[in-house]
Amino acid sequence: MGKERSEKERGGGENNKRNLFVSCVVMNSCAAELKLLLTALLVICSVATLFQILPSRFTISASDLRFCISRISTSNTSFASLNSTPTMPPSPSPPSIRKDQVADNGVIKRVFNPYGSAAYNFITMGAYRGGLNTFAIIGLASKPLHVYSKPTYQCEWVPQSSSASNSTFSTVSYKMLPDWGYGHVYTVVVVNCTFSEAVNSENSGGKLFLEASTSGGGDRDFNITDRFEVLNESPGDINTTLFSSKPKYDYLYCGSSLYGGLSPQRVREWIAYHVRFFGKRSHFVIHDAGGVHEEVLEVLKPWMELGYVTLQDIKEQERFDGYYHNQFMVVNDCLHRYKFMTKWMFFFDVDEYIHVPQKKTIKSVLDSLSDYTQFTIEQMPMNNKLCLSADYGRYYRKWGFEKLVYKDVKRGIRRDRKYAIQPRNVFATGVHMSQNVAGKTTHKTEGVIRYFHYHGTVAQRREPCRNLLNVTEINFENNPYVLDTTMRDLAWSVKKFENQMIGPRLKNTRQ
């Protein structure tokens, strides 16, 4: 049906042009006026034609819905301003509605008329090289499209200089869905495109286009392909030694989406602890989905100035309804964006503190795990209310990991793990582990590395201490706890380290 309709529309357009031409020729006006009209005709035809041709092989405009939306969102204003214009042209006629038809044998042929758009086909966050001939594109796609249909993806490389070779298409293109089952309107997609040979090997620039096909997901009559630029390399842009040279960092932290009214003091403690813990060859990528308000930014700024922290403002993703501020998209963007910048990449939250036993260092531990592409890290859950009587009268000045000293020791509970990877061997990642790795994964890291988890302390701004105790063991709210001062004992060193690095400028930070 759709095909018939568009053919009719095309035919109509041609007839109009012909009529216009005829009426122009039969008019016996003077030459100047004819010239005038011909110019007008040329302009009309040019504009009409402009709306028909499109630049690509699949001849798909890169942003159909955006085009539609901008028409919609601007039209109200336009209409108001046009009301005062006396030369307002007539409104365009609405699209023809197909009607039910009764066949000769009495059967009523029902038609179904579709309107508008409820979701984008694809939303890009980032596209990154994974080597000389391979790329990763990270974004969101319509979830029902992936649940009930099989959308496909392909890449096209278009060299910048027209004298260079023609555009080439990826020979291997596959998608990974790292948040499968968790998305809402949108689900996270990581597309891997690999070409049969190196692209842009002359470093003369070019563009990577993604072609995203719906495979009839929203309408079985159409396999709509949207084609759009995802990466633009200028001449001289790529440094091919990057892929094989020693990375700039040893440890890079990829944070998940930060959201809500975070406690500046807790964030201050977390970053000071981890810069000290990971050391000079480390870097922290923080993703602000709305949680890095002014006061939180204040505690990050000193470390940003020292080059330890990169803050990514990802607030715009809130437009698109995925799982928890699109955290799965964010960690995958981070993975591919910093893939060649670090030997190890860590994924955990800002209420979690990585720790290695006293006689080890993070370097010695990771050297011992270097055969593994991925390892997971055991959780030490810390109570977020129970503090020490010894801190009576001054607990509000103590740091979170200094005063919260009771560890949950309930057995037989499956607790979340966090993880680290060697990113050059990883193709997509999750929040608790990656399922798309080349190489080995180990979970046997007890006694080597672990993390202390102060759940519910960062997303609130009130004092956490509620009960002051002077016991080494307690059963609280039907849960057994033991005193564990491992982290408390480090507080003094961390405070000293912070002061050495950035001075006392954060001393008035509030919880």
Added chain:
Amino acid sequence: MGKERSEKERGGGENNKRNLFVSCVVMNSCAAELKLLLTALLVICSVATLFQILPSRFTISASDLRFCISRISTSNTSFASLNSTPTMPPSPSPPSIRKDQVADNGVIKRVFNPYGSAAYNFITMGAYRGGLNTFAIIGLASKPLHVYSKPTYQCEWVPQSSSASNSTFSTVSYKMLPDWGYGHVYTVVVVNCTFSEAVNSENSGGKLFLEASTSGGGDRDFNITDRFEVLNESPGDINTTLFSSKPKYDYLYCGSSLYGGLSPQRVREWIAYHVRFFGKRSHFVIHDAGGVHEEVLEVLKPWMELGYVTLQDIKEQERFDGYYHNQFMVVNDCLHRYKFMTKWMFFFDVDEYIHVPQKKTIKSVLDSLSDYTQFTIEQMPMNNKLCLSADYGRYYRKWGFEKLVYKDVKRGIRRDRKYAIQPRNVFATGVHMSQNVAGKTTHKTEGVIRYFHYHGTVAQRREPCRNLLNVTEINFENNPYVLDTTMRDLAWSVKKFENQMIGPRLKNTRQ
């Protein structure tokens, strides 16, 4: 972000116009050429403006996605034909891609570029009057839009004659989601629109438009409203007595979507049985989602010719992925389409046979239930393999309900019920019952009305009899069965009735 962007785009447009005007004025060309240029300018501006204004209050084009799709599907051809035209204008530049930006404080502001469309906002099947001032619109809408967002609907009535009063908007508009939880890409929506007073009361014609708003479902930055015609009443079209007069039929059957390789013989038996059962003041609406193939059509044709059967070809809905061939949409369309045509409306399947006890008639039973808007009907599940030894050698000539005589009597199993309604008091309906009724519903219909269910006999074309028995009770495949010849005993009368009504033309029908 989106708002900023569109404002910027608008601003850009104005600047361009201004520049053009300035360059035009400073040029010292002759008056004729200036006139020429001004005409061209006027035309360009007019065309540009045409693309901005839209006819409605919400100023939304009725079919944005269709517009996009037709651009896509036609552009290939256009491009090819243009290649041979020497005067081909330059390609339009692709839509500008917004790029990430680094703020002064070092924060990387990430942008998310959306492309294309994965689902329609709304797909219409039908729109029907429910009275002088109320309408029902039946269609499909994007499911995640309804699960994760709150799309809204409103109706607008536009009188045909421009001298008549202005267009009016519905004062009450609500949606019902009769298949909640079962949809795929799309979910079924029944919109009820009620106006404060009668519309088209002068019977001078007019159009009903539905305005479907996404409420930011696919993109929180935009509340996109699609406005489209759903009903067109020509002058003199409405017969207002319809809503209060006695309906044409006493009993109308609304069938669900028929799909697959149905057995023509089983359908022949079913329709003959039910035309006899419901009698002269009955009608059957069959929905063909692909199941009414040539041989099935043959057995329906005689009854269509007698006016007992209306066949609705709904195959086009297969384009849109909902629950089981969009059966929830289909029954709701049937409800509203035939609401004023019948006193009672029945919803059951073509492998089910309604039955009332021997001393009752369907009329006496329904008269006794006339206080109820809805009643449900108990199931008698019949085994679809077990036949009688008495039929040995000739069972393939017997009718399905004649030879399948063993009734499942396992207790304590919740079995599906089917139902009937008085449709004037019903606003939306389901497959097993309606949850949107005014008035009472009863389930206490045992001993009054029931249905025999021959599950799995219609969707296959092989002989059902597998085991021939001569017992009155049996335990078969861990289930107790008893002999029940209620339906078998009616076979002779039904065959005779069929022959009286349509002659022997179906005698060679195959299973």
